Amino acid sequence: MENERQPSHRHHSPLSILDPKSQFRGRFAPSPTGDLHLGNARTALLAWLQARAAGGRFVLRVEDLDRGRVRPGIMEAQLADLRWLGLDWDEGPDVGGPFAPYEQSRRQGLYEQALRRLAARGLLYGCFCTRREIAGAASAPNGPDDEGPVYPGTCRALTPEEVEQRRAERGEAAVRFRVPARSVGLHDLLQGDRTFRPAEETGDFVVRRKDGVAAYQLAVVVDDAAMEVTHVVRGADLLPSTARQLLLYEALGLEPPAWIHVPLLLGPDGERLAKRHGAVSLRELREGGVRPETVVGWLAATCGLADAGEEAAPRDLLGRFSLERLPREPLILPATPWR
Ligand code: GLU
Numbered sequence: 001m002e003n004e005r006q007p008s009h010r011h012h013s014p015l016s017i018l019d020p021k022s023q024f025r026g027r028f029a030p031s032p033t034g035d036l037h038l039g040n041a042r043t044a045l046l047a048w049l050q051a052r053a054a055g056g057r058f059v060l061r062v063e064d065l066d067r068g069r070v071r072p073g074i075m076e077a078q079l080a081d082l083r084w085l086g087l088d089w090d091e092g093p094d095v096g097g098p099f100a101p102y103e104q105s106r107r108q109g110l111y112e113q114a115l116r117r118l119a120a121r122g123l124l125y126g127c128f129c130t131r132r133e134i135a136g137a138a139s140a141p142n143g144p145d146d147e148g149p150v151y152p153g154t155c156r157a158l159t160p161e162e163v164e165q166r167r168a169e170r171g172e173a174a175v176r177f178r179v180p181a182r183s184v185g186l187h188d189l190l191q192g193d194r195t196f197r198p199a200e201e202t203g204d205f206v207v208r209r210k211d212g213v214a215a216y217q218l219a220v221v222v223d224d225a226a227m228e229v230t231h232v233v234r235g236a237d238l239l240p241s242t243a244r245q246l247l248l249y250e251a252l253g254l255e256p257p258a259w260i261h262v263p264l265l266l267g268p269d270g271e272r273l274a275k276r277h278g279a280v281s282l283r284e285l286r287e288g289g290v291r292p293e294t295v296v297g298w299l300a301a302t303c304g305l306a307d308a309g310e311e312a313a314p315r316d317l318l319g320r321f322s323l324e325r326l327p328r329e330p331l332i333l334p335a336t337p338w339r
């Protein structure tokens with residue numbers, strides 16, 4: 001069957017990506033909250049190269065759950081920027097595919113199903129705390145920046161009466177996942193073996209927000225599994241998230257993909273790339289008349305896949321892609337040919 005899952009040993013063997021008959025499925029999953037920048041483009045290029053070099057399929061999924069930050073028209077602009085670079089995909093919001101829809105905002109039913117399965121196992125609870133209360137909790141050091149301060153477990157053991165009372169006073173609850181106290185080990189094809197302690201790093205994390213929308217951690221797990229993604233390439237800033245996601249894969253009885261967390265491209269000040277670093281969005285480069293081959297060649301050079309100053313289309317790089325060549329350290333934005 002075309003979409004049959006691979007045997008579970010596949011992600012222990014990087015060589016399996018060389019098998020042209022493999023059911024390799026890669027993906028890129030942008031959030032339509034702003035223009036794609038060079039860092040996003042670098043991740044997209046590597047994800048595309050890995051999938052295409054393996055003779056696999058490439059999926060474009062739009063992670064548009066954060067209604068407060070999603071802006072209209074940005075998804076279309078992001079897809080156009082990716083196509084301008086010379087990337088393509090077999091499945092996505094604009095081309096459809098067997099696992100449609102490819103926008104998370106249209107997949108809420110799947111997330112609710114997963115939440116019901118977790119709830120049936122007693123792994124969820126409602127949390128009525130405000131952001132301010134959590135931030136103000138005495139023993140709450142800051143967790144990874146995507147998750148806010150460590151949740152102190154205030155609502156973990158509320159009695160049914162207390163839940164009712166709080167609901168009456170405070171309205172809808174967010175839903176949190178009970179994080180086990182143990183450490184979580186994971187294998188990344190680029191970063192190697194890593195160990196995290198989600199219980200101490202974030203505590204019980206939100207899987208469904210107060211407004212009823214699924215949280216990123218849950219949606220990304222449900223979707224990568226449902227879309228039969230075998231290899232996830234994304235920025236190394238998401239590595240701590242991966243430990244939480246692994247807990248969800250286990251709790252849902254789903255097989256995790258192989259992970260490749262690529263080092264970030266940083267601004268000259270060592271901070272993650274942002275507007276203030278100037279001329280870093282694909283839109284600006286394109287509107288400024290920079291050729292896509294110049295951008296792709298430069299991106300590839302930052303990954304050890306092209307010589308400095310070389311111009312290239314993504315397909316020109318297919319024969320050169322290998323995980324072994326990729327850098328493992330974050331990179332301060334080197335000089336670009338366009339400024
Ligand atoms: N949507 C996330 C982002 O744009 C990526 C999540 C992922 O690749 O798992 O940062």
